Every structure is written in C-alpha cells, then in structure tokens.
Amino acid sequence: MADPIDFYFDFASPYGYFASLRIDELARAHGCRVTWHPILLGAIFKVTGMKPNLEQPLRGEYLSHDVGRIARLIGAPFTLPDSAPVNGVAASRAFYWLADDQPEQAKALARALYHAHFAEGRDIGPADTVAEIAVQALAGAVGDRAAVLAALGNPTVKDRLRAETEQAVARGVFGSPFVLVGNEPFWGWDRLDMVDRWLSNGGW
Amino acid sequence: MADPIDFYFDFASPYGYFASLRIDELARAHGCRVTWHPILLGAIFKVTGMKPNLEQPLRGEYLSHDVGRIARLIGAPFTLPDSAPVNGVAASRAFYWLADDQPEQAKALARALYHAHFAEGRDIGPADTVAEIAVQALAGAVGDRAAVLAALGNPTVKDRLRAETEQAVARGVFGSPFVLVGNEPFWGWDRLDMVDRWLSNGGW
Numbered sequence: 508m509a510d511p512i513d514f515y516f517d518f519a520s521p522y523g524y525f526a527s528l529r530i531d532e533l534a535r536a537h538g539c540r541v542t543w544h545p546i547l548l549g550a551i552f553k554v555t556g557m558k559p560n561l562e563q564p565l566r567g568e569y570l571s572h573d574v575g576r577i578a579r580l581i582g583a584p585f586t587l588p589d590s591a592p593v594n595g596v597a598a599s600r601a602f603y604w605l606a607d608d609q610p611e612q613a614k615a616l617a618r619a620l621y622h623a624h625f626a627e628g629r630d631i632g633p634a635d636t637v638a639e640i641a642v643q644a645l646a647g648a649v650g651d652r653a654a655v656l657a658a659l660g661n662p663t664v665k666d667r668l669r670a671e672t673e674q675a676v677a678r679g680v681f682g683s684p685f686v687l688v689g690n691e692p693f694w695g696w697d698r699l700d701m702v703d704r705w706l707s708n709g710g711w
Numbered sequence: 712m713a714d715p716i717d718f719y720f721d722f723a724s725p726y727g728y729f730a731s732l733r734i735d736e737l738a739r740a741h742g743c744r745v746t747w748h749p750i751l752l753g754a755i756f757k758v759t760g761m762k763p764n765l766e767q768p769l770r771g772e773y774l775s776h777d778v779g780r781i782a783r784l785i786g787a788p789f790t791l792p793d794s795a796p797v798n799g800v801a802a803s804r805a806f807y808w809l810a811d812d813q814p815e816q817a818k819a820l821a822r823a824l825y826h827a828h829f830a831e832g833r834d835i836g837p838a839d840t841v842a843e844i845a846v847q848a849l850a851g852a853v854g855d856r857a858a859v860l861a862a863l864g865n866p867t868v869k870d871r872l873r874a875e876t877e878q879a880v881a882r883g884v885f886g887s888p889f890v891l892v893g894n895e896p897f898w899g900w901d902r903l904d905m906v907d908r909w910l911s912n913g914g915w
Contacts, residue, residue: 564758
C-alpha cells in the first residue's frame with residue numbers, strides 16, 4: 508500500500524490554491540489516500556520568524572508576478588484578491604467542522620472557498636462569507652447559514668484548528684503548500700512534480 | 712536572438728550550486744548567453760528582512776534534508792559543509808577579478824569553488840583557501856597565491872562586488888539561485904524546468 512499523503516495549506520496561500528487543484532489527481536494516480544489539513548501560517552511564523560511572502564520587500568513583488576504566470580501556465584482561473592493575505596481562521600474552522608464525518612464535503616468546501624477567493628477575488632475572511640459559500644457549495648448537507656455560523660464558534664472546532672496547526676509544526680511544516688508522503692516532506696507548489704516522481708520510484 | 716540570461720547566486724547557497732551545474736547547458740540548448748553574478752545574500756537580507764534558510768527553525772532542518780535528496784536525484788557530488796552558511800566575500804571577489812577579461816576562467820573558478828565547498832566540504836571562506844583553489848583550478852592564468860590575495864584586496868574588485876549586489880536588488884533579486892531571462896524573474900533551483908519551458912515557448 509502506498510504511503511498516505513498529508514496536504515497542508517493555508518487559505519491565504521495562492522500556491523496552496525494551485526496545489527489544491529492537482530493534489531487529489533496526483534495521489535489517485537499512485538493509489539494514495541490524501542488528507543487535507545488547512546493550517547494557520549501566521550501561528551507557524553511565530554515559531555520560524557518568517558513573514559507572509561506578500562509583505563516581504565522584493566519577494567512580495569515577485570510573488571505577485573509569479574502567481575499570475577503560474578495560473579496562465581496551468582490554465583487556472585486566478586486573481587490576486589485585494590484582501591490578500593486573507594485571514595483563514597473561519598474558512599479553516601468550517602473545514603474541520605466537516606472533516607471527520609463528511610471528508611468529501613469538507614474537501615468540496617475547501618475547493619469552493621479557494622475558488623471564491625482566488626478565482627473570484629472574494630474576501631473569505633468574514634464568517635458570514637464562509638457561511639454563505641458553505642450553504643451554496645454544499646446545499647442541504649450543512650443546514651442554513653445560522654448552523655454554519657454556530658459551528659464556527661464551536662469550541663471543539665476551534666480547538667481542532669489549533670491542534671492541527673500545532674501538529675503541523677511538530678511534523679516540520681513551515682509553509683504552504685506542504686506535502687508529506689509518509690514522513691517525507693515537500694515544500695511548495697514547485698515540488699509537486701518531485702512528489703509525483705517520489706511516488707513513482709518509491710523514493711530515491 | 713534569444714534573451715540573455717543573468718544567473719545570480721551566493722557561494723553559500725547549495726541550491727545555487729545545483730543550479731550552477733545546469734544553467735550553462737540549459738542556456739546553450741536555447742542559444743542564450745549566460746552571465747554569472749555571485750552576490751552576497753547577507754546584504755540583500757538587510758533589505759528584505761529574510762534570514763539565512765539554515766538558521767530558520769523548521770526550514771533549516773528541511774533544507775538540510777532536501778539538499779541531500781536533490782543531490783541524489785541529479786547525481787551531484789554533495790556534502791553539507793560544517794562551515795555552512797559560508798561567507799562568500801572572498802570567493803565572489805575572486806570571480807569579479809576575472810569576470811570582464813577572462814569570463815570563462817571566472818566561471819571555471821566559480822565551479823571549482825562551489826565544488827570545493829559543496830562536493831568536498833571545504834571552507835571556502837578564508838582568502839587563503841580561495842587563492843589556493845584559484846591557483847590550482849586555473850593554473851598559470853592567475854599567477855601565484857600572492858597575486859590572487861592582492862587582487863582580493865583591490866578596491867576596484869571590492870567595489871564591483873558591492874555594485875553587483877546593489878544591482879541585483881535593483882532588479883528584484885532576493886534569493887539564490889535567481890535567474891533573469893531578459894527581465895523575467897525565476898527564483899529557485901526548482902524553477903529551472905520552468906526557465907527551460909519559458910525559453911522554449913518564448914514566454915506564455
């Protein structure tokens with residue numbers, strides 16, 4: 508049985524968005540199971556001393572140019588939202604609310620949130636917006652907006668996001684996207700081809 | 712005529728070393744001229760607020776693992792030197808001493824210095840070591856060790872390294888390796904395949 512894949516990403520990360528468009532297909536080609544893990548890089552940057560890419564002189568300008576270039580290359584709908592880097596707390600909590608009981612619905616929601624943000628340019632920071640997207644994307648499966656908003660304030664859901672982010676740090680995750688194949692770490696959208704090769708060869 | 716390539720690197724950068732093993736061949740396949748530019752990332756980090764990768768928690772450990780993995784993948788001799796991250800001032804000055812009048816010798820010296828550091832694990836920080844490697848790699852072309860050491864203290868050579876680093880910042884360079892195809896920027900060893908594709912397609 509192939510090693511399972513853990514796919515870590517921050518909803519604020521355009522490179523995480525690009526990776527989300529490919530990771531499941533890549534895993535399927537190798538018979539691997541993928542578990543998605545939204546995390547909060549802001550909390551991880553307190554450990555590493557890094558800053559959001561967009562806020563770094565030179566690197567921020569490079570990123571703004573690079574993401575449009577990648578979108579054209581892979582044919583992904585894309586805009587760099589005015590709200591970037593967005594606060595991914597509400598989006599991530601909505602994901603974990605569903606993750607255990609309805610993992611496919613949770614992935615569908617993550618895709619819908621990423622699409623709203625990076626394809627449509629919407630600000631997915633506000634809980635209201637996340638609730639609206641969840642109701643629309645998942646139809647009856649999540650109840651109405653009030654049900655989603657209640658879930659986002661649920662202490663269990665809040666603790667889960669904190670625990671997932673801590674667990675990510677414990678496994679060495681420091682950026683987005685970050686892919687673990689078993690315990691083999693790959694940082695960055697740039698490395699998906701390497702992940703593919705690693706899975707083909709069983710490492711090297 | 713294809714756009715010229717500017718290849719920026721720091722002698723302390725293992726990813727710069729990996730890129731140095733491929734950049735000329737990649738350019739030749741597209742009929743491009745490559746100009747090599749050693750720079751000092753330490754000076755650039757003062758502009759960007761970044762820190763050496765190796766000194767960042769989590770990222771440093773990832774890098775230590777990643778570079779060995781890349782070396783195995785591309786079949787490059789490699790060790791992570793005890794002296795990493797090395798001070799590349801003397802090595803860079805030696806390069807610029809030769810760059811205008813003997814550009815091929817300058818490249819040969821850069822390759823020899825990178826090899827000494829990342830294949831043999833030698834500390835290429837001390838001027839004495841740089842002089843020894845220069846005399847050995849370039850034989851009679853650079854005179855004896857005393858001639859090299861004198862060149863490393865030459866104000867014109869020192870100014871040139873400073874000017875090249877400032878020019879790199881002005882062009883948006885913030886890491887190593889960093890490749891400019893005309894003015895199109897590509898950061899990272901991971902992006903050499905993208906550079907190849909960019910040159911094949913004339914952009915996209």
